[in-house]
Amino acid sequence: MTEANNNSEMPKAYDPAAVEGRIYKMWEDGGYFAPADGDGEPFTIIMPPPNLTGELHVGHALMDTVEDILIRWHRMRGQPTLWLPGIDHAAIAVHTLVERKLAEEGLTRFDIGREKFLERVWEFVNASRSRIFDQHKRLGASADWSRERFTMDEGPAKAVRTVFYNLYEKGLIYRGERLINWCPGCQTAISDLEVKHRDEQGNLWHFSYPLAEGDGTITIATTRPETIVADTGIAVHPDDVRYRALVGKMAILPIIERELLIVADDAIDQSFGSGALKVTPGHDPIDFEIGQRHKLPVINAIEKDGAMSEDAGPYAGMDRFECRDAIVRDLDERGHLVKIEPHTHSVGHCERCDTIIEPLISLQWFMAVNKEYSRGKSIAGEALRVVNEGLIQFAPQRFTRDYVNWMENIRDWCISRQLWWGHRIPVWYCDDCDETTAPPPDVEEPNQCAGCGGGNLRQEEDTLDTWFSSALWPCSTLGWPDDTEDLKRFYPTTVMETGYEIIFFWVARMIMMGLFCMEELRDKVEDRIPFKFVYLHGMVRDDKGAKMSKTKGNVVDPIGLIEKYGTDALRFNLITGGATGQDQRLWEEKVEAGRNFANKLWNASRFVIMQLGGADERGTLSVAERESLPVEDRWVLSKLDRLVDEVDQLLGDFQLNEAGRRCYEFLWGDYCDWYLEMAKIRLRAGDQTPLTVLAHVLETGLRLLHPFMPFVTEELWQRLQDETREEGPAALIVAKFPQPDPAWRDEAAERDVDGMIEIVRAIRNIRSERKVEAAKFIEAFVVADDESSVAAGAAYIEALARIRPLKIVANAADAPREGVATAVLSHAVAVVPLAGLLDIGEERDRLGKEIEETEAYxxxxDDKLSKEQFRAKAPADVVAAEQGRRDEAQSKLDGLQRALGELG
Known part of the structure; x- marks a missing residue:
């Protein structure tokens, strides 16, 4: 139990700041985050490692919330539960940040050298690690911090050396010149997945190239005139009759005067531009493939800094975009510019710095993912097979198709980066014989060449792609390559939870590497997969649906929201704000609603706890005595059991958002708004028997809600336990998660009390619409076939709807028909005489005026929605919002017209 509980002085409102730090310390001190001993099947999540570069954002908050809900649920179900946290070294991001700080001092990394640069990086790393973990704790993450990992720690570093060596020995890692994505801003190669494409308005330039023989020309179209100087051919489609006679002939590249072979290739789109494509194998991936097929030479006309190379002739040294303007001008002056067309096309940008990517031929290291290495197996093929066979399942399931499509078209992975921070590629070059040596993983630095035996060795300068070490995360964090006790117990892990946007960056690569790494340790493929389920959450966007970014100034700080509204409010909003795998919008009012829910629960609990403290005696609750309980007790207990069953199933199906909403609907609606109010009526009459049911339902509800809102539920549960004095666990975090018991189900009680609530709601709506004073008692009739079921709840209807008297009749003829307001319900009709409540004539005039205004609206x-131009140009969400307003207005109009008709 916590020490701060004094229920006689329980605050009137929930104060998260006074509770959260104390509760989290109690959990940590109690050792509740470590996996329990036992033989049961463990439930394991390896936390996706956030980057070192800054504060956690709302995407991390959603990730923590999802994973913590699953971890807490399984822990409460009695399973040994491991949530292993860690941090990623984020090579490009950290490298860029430290270089930026050096630039502020007027220095570059080359000025201070590799060793001093890495010292600066480690200073930043050591200052950032604890801050990031503190933020995870603020979010309530119940991770086992004693097992915290960092991708640059010795354990993961050994795993990197081991898998690199194993892949290299099997011929699955190679070095070669290939066309890669080069970022002139970050000064490194990046993978296809790190290139973000966006449509931009540009031009399509048409230029005429003279034929080598005769006076004819051939017109090409391009969006990148700066690469013309690297053209080595022209390609047309073999079926294009316009150019059939030119195939095999030569054209002349203007300015450079280079001969270009005209070839026929099926890759050409006849309808694009002129139908003739200038082939630049050194600066375009499609052109590179065409060049390979037709043995065209490759020219690199652009340097790694974005300037034109010596091969650019008169344009050497120019910036690539300055060169574009110069070439267009020169070709125009020489009569080769045919026309310029406005053209929208996709332009690749670096995900990290937003610089336009330059495809370049470069000597890099690659992983051969499609190459067969053992009995027909390939790394990509195995990763595809385990998903197709259902050994790894995706939630939502639709992402399975995306994964399969990508894996079926995957290309070799460029794994080298021209950076100093990261895992340095473990190969050495011999300056005496040009031999390349990749030593076994236990040899950190070889002293002898594997070829000539000499000692004149130098290590590769490049580092590995960050995702290379991250791909080993599920096994390296558990001790691989050693077959540790943790690896034996917790691998394969259970769930990998992450954002859908990195399914290819990370999820696919973890599957490939996990299967490969575990081949020597596990015989069965189901024991080699890194995880059994992949849960993909959506993106958290701003209140207008835009992606959050620092440049837009729309980033929402989760810690700021926590300090204002509490962790539980933020968590509950994030988990119920969108369906699994769907993007959601976040705005402050929604988080405020989460705080209101916490306060509602606090106030209801405070009432129950204080009533328990003043009670003379406390009863017990037994299902054997269910039939003797009043109908409202049987109703709430039946509803509770239904909720327990639904929440358990929804969590098992990864429908966390729906499980959270069901808890909210029951606790706010059924328990606080209805059962508690009915219980108060009995308590005021001196009947203390509802306290047992109030306490039981509250305690069960707190256990159900705990994974979603851990702080407020733990605090309330501790206070409730102080009053009930029941034997049990010391903390809610390790209390047993509720299990359904069908013996508590009572369909008749649910029907009767739901019907009573429907009557109260209907009469309250009539009062509200007619603006009847809240404190005023009014007369009402209920027409019902089953008078006895309504009569059983008559006292509650009168009290909760402020009715005096309530008249229950079987026939409509026994209730007034004119000057009344009526509500047709599921099993009854509510009738409220309006005489004496309002002036019928004035009410008729008021309704008539409001009907006119609503009809006009x-x-x-309707006029706006009927315009085709509006529907065609407006965003879909805007059209949907207008349609929603129209439907709401029509519903209001129908109600007003019905109310007017009832006045007679």
Missing amino acids: VKRL
């Missing part, structure tokens, strides 16, 4: 919306 509906017409304006």
